[in-house]
Amino acid sequence: MTEAPDQTREDHVLVEVTVPAPAHAVWAALRDPQKIKDWFGWDADTLKDEIDFIFVTHAEADEARRTVTFVGVNDRYEVEATGATTSLVRVVRSAPAGDWSDVFDGMIEGWISFTWQLAFAFARHPGQTRRTLFFSGPPRADRLARSLLGLDAAPAPGERWAMPLGPDDGASGEVWFLARHQTGVTVDAWGDGLLVVVDQPPTGKNPRGTTMMTLTTYGLGEAALAELQTRWQGWWDERFETVAPGCD
Known part of the structure; x- marks a missing residue:
């Protein structure tokens, strides 16, 4: 009898960035479509629909824990307060254990780019x-x-x-x-x-x-x-x- 493969899952931090803003402000930037467009994606006719699909209709938010989980994938955003005016933002993927150091994954690369763009918007161009x-x-x-x-x-x-x-x-x-x-x-x-x-x-x-x-x-x-x-x-x-x- 062949044993089933080990499907033990663990959390992998895909990207983790310090943002110079209070946690409630960063959380709003993950939940308000008008704020999301200030850091997510790029100018395109489809951007509004993409934001609605990913962050509204296919997202489950836990406001108390400040986490957003995306339906259909095992990725989530987490916002952690680290001070009155600073936060830690990370994207976490729940997936089988293993070494991902040499993996290229388009979704992972997107999370990395967008999360650093989120930090840049808060650090250098808030509200612009x-x-x-x-x-x-x-x-x-x-x-x-x-x-x-x-x-x-x-x-x-x-x-x-x-x-x-x-x-x-x-x-x-x-x-x-x-x-x-x-x-x-x-x-x-x-x-x-x-x-x-x-x-x-x-x-x-x-x-x-x-x-x-x-x-x-x-x-x-x-x-x-x-x-x-x-x-x-x-x-x-x-x-x-x-x-x-x-x-x-």
């Missing part, structure tokens, strides 16, 4: 309106975006950096976060904006890998935002194909 640009697809050659932009050599979080390559050559800011598959850096010239680059390693489906980039801006006028779009779209089109996340 963000505007974003988004790019996604495989490279035309064998170099992904972090390498092409010089971000594979980014210093430690909190340190200053300058973009040695790319359409905004010489742009500078500080390293906001580093993760195995992604890098987030602030960009002074975008109204103290944020560039998040996610590189998926090569797979059978995408033998050269895939990149996703989110450019978050604050306070740029329509002309400046259009110029930013033109610069980065031209750079992207020369080096990458455009394919929506999760599509061939």
